[in-house]
């Protein structure tokens with residue numbers, strides 16, 4: 001166990017939480033709401049709005065009688081390339097149907113029409129125009145307020161306790177201490193470790209590094225999904241639903257070169273190849289208007305974001321690039337969000353339930369946060385009597401005065417150049433060597449909040465590079481140009497744990 005900061009909890013402002021939920025996306029809010037409904041008092045600790053709020057497309061669920069949970073499962077498995085965990089996937093598609101009713105009960109008003117997205121064989125994506133995530137976030141947030149759930153704004157720094165959770169240190173105008181016996185990580189993914197990303201700045205992946213320092217394993221950190229259609233030089237995403245409605249992807253001659261409804265990795269790599277050849281790639285939304293779809297009504301968020309940037313999607317194709325979007329791997333959990341560390345749970349994008357396998361099907365991640373957030377809450381309801389906060393205090397002292405020799409920007413550039421859509425041994429080894437050199441003197445780093453964050457994000461990058469190097473095959477979103485095919489001996493999860501710190 002490694003602490004990065006200097007602290008003495010007996011001298012810090014202190015409070016108690018029966019359960020502490022860290023993160024206020026769909027995973028964290030669902031867990032907190034269900035706990036509250038079960039008579040437990042959760043406290044939410046959050047750095048602010050995460051990916052959930054920015055989700056555009058929707059949430060997949062096989063409600064239509066012509067569709068079925070089974071078909072939803074088959075589509076997910078097809079994308080997941082042999083790595084979807086069958087038991088958790090069944091839970092996702094079956095229980096998702098019930099959980100969608102909870103979302104409605106909590107105030108989300110979905111459009112009447114569902115839509116289809118890449119890799120789905122049926123239009124089963126429930127949406128609220130093109131701001132589904134915002135609608136879900138607002139409904140859950142309002143409900144949390146109405147139920148009187150306490151929310152603390154701040155940043156998780158350290159998880160305390162030798163062999164079970166005993167509390168956390170967080171930062172909010174100074175370090176503070178929360179005593180708790182149950183902590184739910186709902187801190188989102190780590191796609192922002194890449195230079196080009198669709199993720200907002202509050203979602204940085206650092207909590208995965210905090211978990212690694214606690215001795216928790218990460219599963220499949222090499223599987224990072226790149227979204228094919230992010231507007232060039234921005235993090236504005238043009239959702240899959242736009243292609244579902246008929247938008248095409250064209251090269252600079254205006255010619256289509258890829259089936260737009262293929263899974264994301266296929267589309268993203270086809271675009272990446274064109275860009276590497278020095279060509280520009282565009283998404284053409286003009287067809288939608290020709291079909292009678294009014295962009296400002298069907299996709300108001302995308303339309304207004306594009307207009308703000310000076311693009312007119314009714315008149316011109318929009319230049320795009322792939323960008324890191326979704327972190328498929330995450331903290332090792334069981335089907336109830338339990339990690340291997342007593343009192344620590346993880347839900348949503350920061351957890352790896354195994355439902356996505358080697359590639360996530362569009363609109364399955366909001367569903368995952370909802371379904372497994374709910375299950376984690378029920379598990380905690382059963383476990384809570386064994387997870388009482390202790391009266392122990394904790395202290396740690398670090399002397400360091402050095403500053404890291406690299407920045408977050410340097411790290412993101414390294415990841416983009418050597419470990420993104422096309423990977424190969426030589427590049428990955430170079431990235432690993434560089435990162436290890438950067439980290440060499442970490443023990444001498446000054447124990448600041450910024451250095452703690454950089455260190456934790458670097459640990460996640462280390463996990464991603466190291467497992468990408470280990471996986472000598474191409475599968476799902478992980479593409480190795482030196483091993484371009486799937487190899488049966490790698491049809492298994494990877495596992496990363498921190499050694500030698």
Ligand SMILES: Cc1cc2nc3c(=O)[nH]c(=O)nc-3n(C[C@H](O)[C@H](O)[C@H](O)COP(=O)(O)OP(=O)(O)OC[C@H]3O[C@@H](n4cnc5c(N)ncnc54)[C@H](O)[C@@H]3O)c2cc1C
Pocket residue numbers: 022023024025026027028045046047048049050051052053054055056057058059060132133154155156157186187188189198199200202203204205206207237239325326347348349350362363364365366367369
């Ligand atoms: C632009 C975009 C569009 C998307 N569209 C879709 C879609 O249509 N359908 C779909 O299914 N999925 C979509 N996704 C993916 C989906 O949004 C996420 O996988 C999902 O919302 C993750 O939910 P979450 O609760 O795990 O985390 P998030 O919603 O990302 O929330 C993470 C929370 O953790 C907090 N946090 C993080 N670190 C710390 C820390 N150290 N201390 C305190 N708080 C911390 C953040 O402040 C935030 O509150 C999209 C993602 C993006 C970026």
